[in-house]
Amino acid sequence: YLIEKIMSDVPSLTLIVTEHGSWGQDRFFRPLIEKYENLYLDISRYELDGGISDFCAKYGAERLLFGTGYPWWNPGGPILMLSHADITSKEREMIASGNLKRILRRVRI
DSSP states (O other), X not given: OHHHHHHHHOTTOOEEEOSOOSTHHHHHHHHHHHHOTTEEEESTTOOOTTXXXXXXXXXXXXXXXXXXXXXXXXXXXXXXXXXXXXXXXXXXXXXXXXXXXXXXXXXXX
16 A cells, blocks of 8 residues: 555656565556556466466566565566566567666666
8 A cells, every 4th residue: 555655746757666575566566557557466476377468468577577576586587577578579678678768767866
């Protein structure tokens, strides 16, 4: 609920949620993804069978970022999930690096 409070208080904020887990967390974050266009999720702990392809079909690959949780988690899981997800090569590239590059281009100091 903290994430929804932050996003509702500062809707222009770009927020990337990492290591959000699976199961119930997916049901929690999907409505927030629909509501807040600047909310992104990494795939480090997105351990749902077909989760990446389902997410891309419903919300687009633009909202997912590659992450591994290293050094606490083995990077093999997210690498395998992304490489075997039933998505296009363009979507795979977006998640692997393109989305983060796009977000970082908007940063102004």
